[in-house]
Amino acid sequence: MKNYSRDYRRYATQPRGLTDEHTVRRVGLTLFNGFSLPEAALILEAFHCANARVKADGADGIRFDVSLLSVAGGKIASSSSVFVWTDSVDSPVHAGDFHALFVAGGVGVQDALRDNRLIAWLQRIQPHSQRIFPIDGGRLLLQAAGFHPGDSDPLQAALSLIGNDLGVEAARQIAQRLEQRLEDQSLAIVRKDTSIIVSDQIRASARWLEMNAYRPIAMEEVAQVASMSERNFLRRFKLEMGKTPSDYLLLVRLSRCCHLLAETDLPVDKVARRCGISSGGRLSKVLRKHLGVTPIEYRASRRKSTDSK
Known part of the structure; x- marks a missing residue:
């Protein structure tokens, strides 16, 4: 997993303090049906933590006003079938920069x-936004609109914005909190056999695999993220993570399938495809291998566990 508490600093180049007389920073998060919730939620959590810190300090500092936006507004479904409420992009409330x-x-x-x-x-x-950042596949939308976004990690970008206004220490503490949340979201089987010391390059590639697990991935792509040759990347990843990149990717997909099985009523085949696994039959084989149960049995056991609480 990427070390955000350290790496965000290279993006935070502006001096701390207000750049104008206003104390509200307007931040927009553009969504559509089928958006990826985990990555968007991290951006929201970063700004929520920033606002909570300012409130706890009792200071009249910067406040980040974050708006969830979609074309028509109203209820939008994430790829994991969790619904969020959005404002229309054409709402007068969101006019301006x-x-x-x-x-x-x-x-x-x-x-x-x-x-x-x-x-x-x-x-x-575009002319009314000081900074525009794609979250993974959001890059395709910006390119279709004629933009050429840079390669900055969106969460690092959010942390740098926070650091510019609230200071390096505040951004570092928020980054540490988000890192812990990312760890808590992973199944133990994903982290099993991982070395205590993992290089930044391999952490970045593992995080990239997690964020792109829903789609087909070529190992050449991941090697480029780590700035390594494919051969060297495969060797280093296995050495540091205790498993091959392909096995790690499969376990990440399995983790997400488990979440959907427990939290939704989606058919098993649809759960598998949404998480990057080819079919319900394939998911059943993988789940049996690692957890010793079928998808139906896993779902039933989780429901039983929840009902007994």
Whole structure:
């Protein structure tokens, strides 16, 4: 997993303090049906933590006003079938400049690319947003709108914005809290056999695998994230993580399948495909191998456990 508490600092180049007379930073998070919830939730959590810190300090400091946006507004479904409420991008409330705008990714991005209203809005909003950051597949939407976004990690970008206004120490503490949350979200089987010391390059590649697990991935892509040759990357990843990148990716997908089995009523085949596993039959084989149960048995056991509490 990427070390955000250290790496965000290289993005935080602006001096601390107000850049104008206002104390509210308007941040937009653009969503669409089928967006990836975990990555978007981390961005939201970062700014929530920043606001909570300012409130706890009792200071009249910067406040981040974060808005969830979609073309039509209203209820939007994430790729894991969790619904969130959004404001329309055309709402008068959201007229004017954004301090930062994040554009979500996820399995629904291909449908979003065909939404001319969304692409047109991104084209219109660009001159009114100081910074625009894609979240993984959100890069495709920005490219369709004629932008060429940089390669900065969106969570690191959010932390750098916070650090610029609240200071390096505040951003570092928030990064540590988010890192702990990321760890807590993973199954023990994903972390099993991982070395205590993992290099930043391998952590970055593991995090990239986690964020892109829903789609087909070539090992050449991941090696590029780690800035290594494919051969050297495969060797280093196995040495430091205790498993091959392919095995790690499969376990990440299995972890997400377990979450959907426990939290939703989606058919097993649909759960598998949403998490990057080819079919329900394939998911059943993997689940039996690692946990000794079928998807139906796993779902039933989790429901029973929840009902008994």
